[in-house]
Amino acid sequence: MKNVIDVKNLNLTYNTNGSKPFYALKDVNLTVSEGKFVAIMGPSGSGKSSLLNVLASLQAPTSGEVLIDDQNIWQLNANQLAKFRGQKLGFIFQEYNLIESLSVFDNIALPLSLAKAKAANIKEAVNHVATLLHLTEQLTKFPSELSGGQKQRVAAARALVHQPKLIFGDEPTGALDSANAREMMNYLNKINNEQHISILMVTHDGFSASFANKIHFLSDGQIVQTLERGDQTREEFYRAVLDFLGTFEE
Amino acid sequence: MLTKIAVQTIKTKWKNLLILFAGLVISTAIFYMFSTVANNKAFLTANTSIKSIIVVFVIGEILLGLITFIYLNFANRFLVQLRQREYGLLMMFGANKLSISRLLFMETFFLGLISLVMGSFLGAGLTIVAGNVLQKQLDLTLPHWQIFNSTGFIITICYFIIVFSLNGFLNQLYINRTDINKLLQANQSAEKTPKTGVANFITGIIGIVLLILSFVVMAQLVAKGIFILIALVLAIVLNISGTYLFIRSSLTLVLNVLKGSSLSATGLRRFTLGQLSFRLRAFERILTIVTLLFALALGALTVGRGYELSTPTLAEQSSPFTININQPSKQDDQLISQLQGVTYTKTYQYKQLTNEIVWDAAQFDREPLPYYKSSTSDNSSFTASVPKIQFGNANQISKPNPSDFLIRKTLTDLATATNPNHISIGNTVDTHKFAISKAPVKRVTIVHVKNMTSQPNAQILKKLAATQTKRFPTLATLGVSGAYGFLEISKGVFGGLEFMGFFLAIAFLVMLASTLMFKVLSNVDIDRRRYQILTMIGATPAQRIFANALEIAIIFIVPLTIGIIDVVYGLPMFKALMVNPYIGLTSSLLIIVSFYTLYYVLTVIIYQQMLKKGNK
Numbered sequence A: 001m002k003n004v005i006d007v008k009n010l011n012l013t014y015n016t017n018g019s020k021p022f023y024a025l026k027d028v029n030l031t032v033s034e035g036k037f038v039a040i041m042g043p044s045g046s047g048k049s050s051l052l053n054v055l056a057s058l059q060a061p062t063s064g065e066v067l068i069d070d071q072n073i074w075q076l077n078a079n080q081l082a083k084f085r086g087q088k089l090g091f092i093f094q095e096y097n098l099i100e101s102l103s104v105f106d107n108i109a110l111p112l113s114l115a116k117a118k119a120a121n122i123k124e125a126v127n128h129v130a131t132l133l134h135l136t137e138q139l140t141k142f143p144s145e146l147s148g149g150q151k152q153r154v155a156a157a158r159a160l161v162h163q164p165k166l167i168f169g170d171e172p173t174g175a176l177d178s179a180n181a182r183e184m185m186n187y188l189n190k191i192n193n194e195q196h197i198s199i200l201m202v203t204h205d206g207f208s209a210s211f212a213n214k215i216h217f218l219s220d221g222q223i224v225q226t227l228e229r230g231d232q233t234r235e236e237f238y239r240a241v242l243d244f245l246g247t248f249e250e
Numbered sequence B: 001m002l003t004k005i006a007v008q009t010i011k012t013k014w015k016n017l018l019i020l021f022a023g024l025v026i027s028t029a030i031f032y033m034f035s036t037v038a039n040n041k042a043f044l045t046a047n048t049s050i051k052s053i054i055v056v057f058v059i060g061e062i063l064l065g066l067i068t069f070i071y072l073n074f075a076n077r078f079l080v081q082l083r084q085r086e087y088g089l090l091m092m093f094g095a096n097k098l099s100i101s102r103l104l105f106m107e108t109f110f111l112g113l114i115s116l117v118m119g120s121f122l123g124a125g126l127t128i129v130a131g132n133v134l135q136k137q138l139d140l141t142l143p144h145w146q147i148f149n150s151t152g153f154i155i156t157i158c159y160f161i162i163v164f165s166l167n168g169f170l171n172q173l174y175i176n177r178t179d180i181n182k183l184l185q186a187n188q189s190a191e192k193t194p195k196t197g198v199a200n201f202i203t204g205i206i207g208i209v210l211l212i213l214s215f216v217v218m219a220q221l222v223a224k225g226i227f228i229l230i231a232l233v234l235a236i237v238l239n240i241s242g243t244y245l246f247i248r249s250s251l252t253l254v255l256n257v258l259k260g261s262s263l264s265a266t267g268l269r270r271f272t273l274g275q276l277s278f279r280l281r282a283f284e285r286i287l288t289i290v291t292l293l294f295a296l297a298l299g300a301l302t303v304g305r306g307y308e309l310s311t312p313t314l315a316e317q318s319s320p321f322t323i324n325i326n327q328p329s330k331q332d333d334q335l336i337s338q339l340q341g342v343t344y345t346k347t348y349q350y351k352q353l354t355n356e357i358v359w360d361a362a363q364f365d366r367e368p369l370p371y372y373k374s375s376t377s378d379n380s381s382f383t384a385s386v387p388k389i390q391f392g393n394a395n396q397i398s399k400p401n402p403s404d405f406l407i408r409k410t411l412t413d414l415a416t417a418t419n420p421n422h423i424s425i426g427n428t429v430d431t432h433k434f435a436i437s438k439a440p441v442k443r444v445t446i447v448h449v450k451n452m453t454s455q456p457n458a459q460i461l462k463k464l465a466a467t468q469t470k471r472f473p474t475l476a477t478l479g480v481s482g483a484y485g486f487l488e489i490s491k492g493v494f495g496g497l498e499f500m501g502f503f504l505a506i507a508f509l510v511m512l513a514s515t516l517m518f519k520v521l522s523n524v525d526i527d528r529r530r531y532q533i534l535t536m537i538g539a540t541p542a543q544r545i546f547a548n549a550l551e552i553a554i555i556f557i558v559p560l561t562i563g564i565i566d567v568v569y570g571l572p573m574f575k576a577l578m579v580n581p582y583i584g585l586t587s588s589l590l591i592i593v594s595f596y597t598l599y600y601v602l603t604v605i606i607y608q609q610m611l612k613k614g615n616k
């Protein structure tokens, strides 16, 4: 099966003024096959967000290769990179990342507007994802008038609306209570299963991670363990994750 | 603890505070600059012939005070916006509301005080530079010119202390009234674009009506000097409120129409529109005062340029020769030969008798005397064009046609320098009389140049006039004849107004620049995250810059259009003061619009730089 993400020998070093360099990612190798849902777990400060930022082309690595959909993203120039992101990637980040000056509809429509889609097509696509994520009632509102869970769903709708190859999520449930988190994960699951969009999600929460097909564990910038869900049900996988975390923490 | 936090804020937000601070300092400086001139009564009365000039400046000061007040109020809100999240956090952790609000008051007040001190220095500096450079440039020496005026200074200080205390007090009130949650969510809440309904339409119509009324008042009352004080105030009030209502309704309309159109769907246009509607309410007020400043700057410059441009024309109209040199010396001749663009040079001889000046008639047949045909209608002196120079021989001088009688005036003007009582003295053109008279022969040379204000002509003419005045004391009170003499006299009459026009134009432009730049740049912090999100979603750098440039362009265009309309329709106000108020409009427009465009580009560049810097 084809890989949407193929990461080889990735290193990321932060050079803080004065003090010695900090190695945030050390020789990371990782693949995500097409249509799969992969989670990355690890304690705070282990480098999860750093890894995601590099993969999502938001931050340049110190060394190593990142192939997304067979494209080495760090060989693209700023314009090509922007186009690439606009066509192939979707983002759901922890701080919602909605634009307050735009209505919910316009927020969701942004990736399509950027791709210069026709107004009628934009409307259709936005309505479609809004139905999927139960946002039809909220379309004319502004972000400041939404609850946390609703905002997160708007971010998901925006990540989804242009039918990307791959969605990146950084703690997409981080700011949600457990009911909202479960709902969000169900949506992501649905997106993954029905739209065949691959998902790479970073989380420190085992429950959210248990929706994935595969979980990589990160510690001090290195992948230390990988769990495959295989034929297990979500509940079984969740228990396996918790068991592993119990040993991992020690 | 609280001071530690305050220091920390300054450290992390120094760029924003710098913008705020620069804005405060500039507004103080401009107010100082204006007050110094407005309260210099000796200067104002000595340099203009307009009786109501002091009143005009008092009104001007009130107007500038109003503009400054709105500006400071806005700056103040920016300060609160910078600080409020932090205050919210502190309160959440149990800090006393009273001490917080007191802290904010102190911050506002001290920031104001420091900018007041620095602004006064900058104001004095600007006054020196603008004042001296302008006088030099316009070749004027204006009596009673000051760079410091105690009344003006006291007014500046009192005004700013009052406004800063008021702002501090308002901030205190705001903190006390607002709940913590709101403080924490600063800048997040949207103001939806108001709907374009009947109410908006009516608002727009009222705005236009008020604007038209203000122009009518300017042209019908102010121009004719009827109830000048009330009329001026009325015109200003009508104009400001009209501008505000018009901007409010037209922006709403335009944004709604654009949003509705399918054109807005592609690229980042919706984002730009969203940005604008999000800030619509805050923009209305700022754009109103920027429009006002734009119109004031353009108006002042147009009037200044009007005097600058029209005095040479008026001077040309006054005499068919540029200067006459009595008894020219070798040096004089040499200077004359250096003049450029000379139309003609002629030398005549005369003999001075006790009761008349006698001219040899034959010389006028050889060298005909220049003159202007007298015009048929009285209004013709109001036209901006210079009549064609005619030349007449001895016969025409002795017996001129009715339309040619001005030729006698040329003749009379020729020998004023040597004749203290020239008006009562007669001029005779007679070959025989000239021949038999025993009086010594005197000579007078007249020159006409195409342009007497350009160099080196201006310099040479100045020297020539100076030596003549030195040699013939009569001229000290009478002034040199000819167009150049007229120009010198009008500089005394109109120079003051010309200077004030330019001086005020500079002051208003600086204030405008500061206001607009401040308004635009105060949004950078909030916008930075939005542009980061756009980057993430796949907007190319070019798309992002374009969206930003477009947003700023729309903000810049509003004052430009309405300001120009204001000036075009408001200029008739000066009909009583100048022949043609429009004469300086084209060149002033060119100057101000190029300045404005340049300024726009600069703003976009700075904005982009600031957006980038914050990314690190």
Ligand SMILES: Nc1ncnc2c1ncn2[C@@H]1O[C@H](COP(=O)(O)OP(=O)(O)OP(=O)(O)O)[C@@H](O)[C@H]1O
Pocket: A014, A015, A016, A022, A024, A042, A043, A044, A045, A046, A047, A048, A049, A050, A051, A204
């Ligand atoms: N810009 C930076 N400069 C220097 N060090 C950084 C920078 N960003 C992150 N780090 C460091 O790199 C390490 C990894 O950070 P990262 O944000 O990837 O952690 P994380 O796994 O996402 O943690 P969390 O679960 O708390 O979000 C941390 O130790 C952090 O201090």
Ligand SMILES: [Mg+2]
Pocket: A048, A049, A050
């Ligand atoms: Mg993180």
